[in-house]
Amino acid sequence: MNPVQQAVQWLNDPLNWTIPGGILDRLGEHLTISAAAVVLGCLVAWPVGLFLGHTGRGGSVVVLISNLTLAIPTIALLTILPLTFLGFGQKPVIIALAVFAVPPLLANAYTGLREVDPEARDAARGMGLSGGQLLRRVELPLAVPYLAAGFRTAAVQVVATAALASFVNGGGLGQIISAGFGLGMSVGGGQILAGGVLVALLALAVEGILAVVERIVTPRPLRRTRRLADRRAAAVGEA
Amino acid sequence: MSFRLIYREDPGNPWFSWQYVRDNSDTIVAALREHATLTVQAVVIAALLAMPLAVLAYWFRSLTGPILALSGVLYTIPSLALFAFIAPYLGLGTSTVLIGLVLYALLLIIRNVLAGLNQIPAEVHDAAQGMGYGRWGRLLRIDLPLALPGILTGLRLATVSTVALVTVGVLVGHGGLGQLILGGFRNNTYRAEIVTGAVLSVALALVLDLLLATAGRLLTPWTRRSAS
Numbered sequence: 001m002n003p004v005q006q007a008v009q010w011l012n013d014p015l016n017w018t019i020p021g022g023i024l025d026r027l028g029e030h031l032t033i034s035a036a037a038v039v040l041g042c043l044v045a046w047p048v049g050l051f052l053g054h055t056g057r058g059g060s061v062v063v064l065i066s067n068l069t070l071a072i073p074t075i076a077l078l079t080i081l082p083l084t085f086l087g088f089g090q091k092p093v094i095i096a097l098a099v100f101a102v103p104p105l106l107a108n109a110y111t112g113l114r115e116v117d118p119e120a121r122d123a124a125r126g127m128g129l130s131g132g133q134l135l136r137r138v139e140l141p142l143a144v145p146y147l148a149a150g151f152r153t154a155a156v157q158v159v160a161t162a163a164l165a166s167f168v169n170g171g172g173l174g175q176i177i178s179a180g181f182g183l184g185m186s187v188g189g190g191q192i193l194a195g196g197v198l199v200a201l202l203a204l205a206v207e208g209i210l211a212v213v214e215r216i217v218t219p220r221p222l223r224r225t226r227r228l229a230d231r232r233a234a235a236v237g238e239a
Numbered sequence: 240m241s242f243r244l245i246y247r248e249d250p251g252n253p254w255f256s257w258q259y260v261r262d263n264s265d266t267i268v269a270a271l272r273e274h275a276t277l278t279v280q281a282v283v284i285a286a287l288l289a290m291p292l293a294v295l296a297y298w299f300r301s302l303t304g305p306i307l308a309l310s311g312v313l314y315t316i317p318s319l320a321l322f323a324f325i326a327p328y329l330g331l332g333t334s335t336v337l338i339g340l341v342l343y344a345l346l347l348i349i350r351n352v353l354a355g356l357n358q359i360p361a362e363v364h365d366a367a368q369g370m371g372y373g374r375w376g377r378l379l380r381i382d383l384p385l386a387l388p389g390i391l392t393g394l395r396l397a398t399v400s401t402v403a404l405v406t407v408g409v410l411v412g413h414g415g416l417g418q419l420i421l422g423g424f425r426n427n428t429y430r431a432e433i434v435t436g437a438v439l440s441v442a443l444a445l446v447l448d449l450l451l452a453t454a455g456r457l458l459t460p461w462t463r464r465s466a467s
Contacts (some may be wrong), residue, residue: 071448073405076433083428084432167410167421185327191329192327196320197261207315
């Protein structure tokens with residue numbers, strides 16, 4: 001039997017879905033860990049990014065952070081964090097994933113505010129808005145496309161890297177793949193492939209769903225600039 | 240709180256140990272060599288595949304969308320899943336890791352090369368046309384040299400993220416320094432081994448990035464002149 005047939009057979013066995021530690025359990029873990037990491041990343045990155053963008057300072061800091069985190073292997077953080085005071089369990093996994101969610105969130109929040117038309121800002125100032133009001137009523141709404149794009153990038157990345165949590169027994173769908181490798185290629189080949197398909201489908205589904213969400217939350221007049229937002233933010237993230 | 244006290248009083252498991260590095264220098268050097276080799280191979284192969292694709296997308300606008308979308312999908316698929324797709328067919332060898340790395344690096348290079356090519360001003364095209372350059376002549380003598388900054392950005396990004404990604408290859412037994420990181424974790428969470436692997440991996444990324452940045456400065460002297 002070739003691996004594809006094995007994988008189909010493995011996926012067709014209802015027990016593999018419902019057993020404790022089966023697909024449904026792992027999917028639940030995967031989504032919980034990912035959601036917690038993305039929320040944590042947003043809580044840290046958005047206020048900092050909005051502040052830096054509002055004041056217009058620290059652009060080089062944003063770029064530096066993105067480049068530094070790019071060089072850190074995910075499994076290095078995943079293995080080192082449990083050995084600190086955090087201890088084992090889901091906490092270090094969530095924090096490790098949140099670290100990798102920060103760069104896209106930060107870069108997009110910063111760029112979003114920087115790309116606000118200076119004339120709109122001047123007009124708001126002229127109307128007597130204070131700094132906080134300017135941020136809340138003018139800059140933030142105009143930056144929504146960027147924030148949404150950053151959220152999507154970060155969430156997809158977190159869902160993808162959450163698969164690696166299985167290396168430190170942190171749960172998630174990656175666990176199915178690791179268990180398959182543990183069984184050996186001849187027995188576990190189908191399970192490995194099936195796990196890979198599940199992880200990939202989840203990532204693509206999250207990408208697709210968030211693309212729709214991104215479109216919905218973007219106010220209609222701003223939709224034309226959304227593509228531009230994607231491109232410029234990408235350029236900043238990679239500069 | 241008690242946890243802190245425990246590991247402060249744990250001299251058997253320090254975060255770093257020269258003793259460990261000395262005793263295991265062979266293993267460490269072998270892991271570093273595998274890591275560097277895999278990275279360089281992956282980036283070179285990815286660049287050889289990405290350049291023609293980027294040029295195609297540049298010449299034929301209708302191909303830009305499909306090429307970027309396809310490489311985008313490949314990039315979205317998690318590295319672990321990529322390895323899981325390839326491993327049942329190619330087994331636990333370096334080729335499995337290499338293919339995964341190449342597919343991942345592809346998008347970064349294509350997107351940046353394309354951005355570099357698209358930044359070339361229309362006037363330059365007109366001038367080249369007026370001087371009688373054909374499609375290939377313009378590509379080789381004008382477009383590619385002018386796109387060098389974009390190409391180098393792509394290569395640097397691909398290199399740095401590939402170095403980090405090689406560690407995932409530990410799943411199929413060829414993870415370079417990832418072997419040390421995960422080996423240390425499984426070996427009763429031996430901190431010195433984990434930290435050595437992680438630090439060397441980050442250092443390798445920075446060194447390769449620096450090499451590429453220097454090469455870029457030497458290859459594109461005009462960008463420096465205009466900047467100063």
